Amino acid sequence: MPAPLTDEEIDRLARRRAGAKLGWYIHAAVYLAVNLFLFAISEHGWGxxxxxxxxxLGWGLGLALHGISVFVLGAGAGLRERLVQRERERLLRERRGP
Known part of the structure; x- marks a missing residue:
């Protein structure tokens, strides 16, 4: 089991996670605004x-992958934490030897 985090480490981690989530929300808002604008252009001329x-679709795939990296695989997500813990345990076993 990892050592408990200090208040400073908790604050730093919380800021990093919040920044990653805010980055995704901004990405989603820009995606929506640009694609609504492109739709309006296509409806009123230009082909x-x-x-x-x-x-x-292309940008949506990128947005989806960004969301997965932030909300599913990001720091603090359950899957990532479990994988990191397993890797830590494996490395400790290797270091100890047979």
């Missing part, structure tokens, strides 16, 4: 074919 779904 008869719908082309806005190409950038929406």
């Amino acid at each position: 008869a074919r719908r082309w806005t779904w190409f950038p929406a």
